[in-house]
Amino acid sequence: MGDFNFPERIPLANLPTRIEKMERLAKHLGGPMIYVKRDDLTGAALSGNKVRKLEFVLQDALNKGATTVLTCGGVQSNHCRATAVAARRLGLRPLLLLRGEKPERCEGNLFMDGMLGAEVRYVTPEQYEAADDIMAGIIEELESKGEVGYAIPEGASNALGAMGYVNAAREISEQMHANPGEFDFDYIVHATGSGGTGAGLIAGAELFNLPCRVLGVNVCRDEQYFVNKIGGILADVRRTYNVPVEFTGDGIEIIDGYVGRGYGLNTPEELAFIRMAAEMEGLFFDGTYTGKALFALADQIKKGRFDKRDKILFIHTGGIFSLFAKCSEFALC
Ligand SMILES: Cc1ncc(COP(=O)(O)O)c(C=O)c1O
Numbered sequence: 001m002g003d004f005n006f007p008e009r010i011p012l013a014n015l016p017t018r019i020e021k022m023e024r025l026a027k028h029l030g031g032p033m034i035y036v037k038r039d040d041l042t043g044a045a046l047s048g049n050k051v052r053k054l055e056f057v058l059q060d061a062l063n064k065g066a067t068t069v070l071t072c073g074g075v076q077s078n079h080c081r082a083t084a085v086a087a088r089r090l091g092l093r094p095l096l097l098l099r100g101e102k103p104e105r106c107e108g109n110l111f112m113d114g115m116l117g118a119e120v121r122y123v124t125p126e127q128y129e130a131a132d133d134i135m136a137g138i139i140e141e142l143e144s145k146g147e148v149g150y151a152i153p154e155g156a157s158n159a160l161g162a163m164g165y166v167n168a169a170r171e172i173s174e175q176m177h178a179n180p181g182e183f184d185f186d187y188i189v190h191a192t193g194s195g196g197t198g199a200g201l202i203a204g205a206e207l208f209n210l211p212c213r214v215l216g217v218n219v220c221r222d223e224q225y226f227v228n229k230i231g232g233i234l235a236d237v238r239r240t241y242n243v244p245v246e247f248t249g250d251g252i253e254i255i256d257g258y259v260g261r262g263y264g265l266n267t268p269e270e271l272a273f274i275r276m277a278a279e280m281e282g283l284f285f286d287g288t289y290t291g292k293a294l295f296a297l298a299d300q301i302k303k304g305r306f307d308k309r310d311k312i313l314f315i316h317t318g319g320i321f322s323l324f325a326k327c328s329e330f331a332l333c
Contacts (some may be wrong), residue, residue: 007142007163007241010059012086013051019183019313031301032310035185036283037172040290040318045112046089048318049197050082052164053156058086058161066150067143072097072131076288076322077157079194084118093306094118095149097135099128108325115285123276148277155194157229159236162200166237169204171312176210180209183313185212189307190292190315192216192226192254197317199233202251203243212313217293220263223256258296264288264322270295271330286319287326 017038026034040305042051065108066095073080075098084094096118098110106114113120123134139149155161176183188205192198198216205214218226230252237243260267266274266287274291278284285291294314306312 002128002310005137005241006167007056008059008063009055009163009167010062010090012046012055012058012089015018015042015052016175017041019172022277022281022283022314025277025298028276028280029298029301032186032306032308032312034297034310035183035313036281037313038314039168040284040316040320042318046085048078048082049165049321050079050156050316050318051086052168053161053196053200054082054086054152055133055166055167056160056163057152057156057158058090061092061114061150061152062090064150065148067147068093068095068149069152070095070097070135070138070149071152072099072128072135074098075100075103076109076264076325078109078123078289078319078322080118081112081157081321083152084113084116087118088116093147095138096120097128097131097138098122099125099131110325112321139172143328151201152317157194157196157199157233159233159240161197161218162203162233162237163241164198165200166204166207167200168315169201169210170208172204173208173210174265184311185210185313186310187213187312188315189215189217189255189293189297189312191289191317192218192230193220193289195226195229195233197315198226198252199230199237201315202230203237205235206251207243213253214251215255217255217258217296219289219292220259222259223254226254227252255296255300258292260292265328266291266326273298277328283316284320284323285316287329288322289319290316315322 001036071083080096087094135151142149201214
């Protein structure tokens with residue numbers, strides 16, 4: 001491990017998260033055994049993958065004397081909701097820059113942002129392209145009022161946030177060592193939206209010698225975008241935290257082709273699959289991230305990408321609240 005050190009972190013998540021089998025789904029698909037790492041159980045309101053990242057990022061905010069935490073994302077952003085919850089838990093004020101128009105109904109994550117009294121500013125998709133600059137401007141505005149603002153980039157997907165999933169890889173390594181012959185995973189599969197989870201898992205897999213390949217399913221943009229984005233975060237991780245491993249682009253494996261109708265949008269097949277998974281396993285996967293990633297994994301299994309003897313660990317990165325903004329699409333009643 002050389003002189004690599006984890007940065008300081010404030011404990012916010014319920015860790016370690018459990019690893020469970022999805023036996024009925026795996027049997028139905030007729031391929032390898034699928035396990036699920038329950039990062040949806042990192043907390044209740046403060047749940048999902050973002051909590052692991054926020055442990056590092058918000059510690060930094062506290063160290064810098066922040067009074068207001070700013071971040072950005074879509075209207076149903078899990079990251080914005082998790083940031084708002086965590087900010088309030090720590091006595092900080094959340095300010096969210098959301099892409100799009102104020103919707104008629106305040107549902108899902110947006111409802112929770114409202115309950116938390118987060119200040120929400122809406123920007124057009126075009127303006128959102130310069131979200132980091134807008135947040136820098138808001139920080140100046142806050143400073144003029146005597147406040148200290150701290151901006152977190154989209155998805156907390158910078159080197160510091162990625163340390164949350166380096167930490168998760170360490171946890172997986174410990175769970176694998178504690179369960180030899182059972183948790184001997186060949187692959188780790190997860191949804192990728194802003195790249196931080198993937199970057200952390202790839203760096204952590206190298207650092208802790210995990211004998212598995214990390215596969216990210218992109219839920220927006222394309223493979224090339226994520227190879228570049230994750231490659232950039234990995235380079236920053238290496239530079240900033242003195243990680244004693246070389247990252248080659250080869251370690252960044254993206255399963256492309258499952259964005260479907262677009263970010264946050266679903267096909268009837270995806271919705272039917274998410275329902276089937278709930279019925280079979282009693283687990284809820286969301287339409288934007290985990291449901292799409294699991295749908296992609298199922299499709300790749302059906303297409304013969306994996307050996308039946310393989311063991312796959314799917315990371316359930318959370319996102320349940322956005323499902324509540326999709327009730328009508330499921331047309332259950
Ligand atoms: C539920 C869920 N899963 C997966 C992701 C993707 O993680 P990342 O942004 O680190 O790629 C996100 C956020 O973007 C998310 O909210």
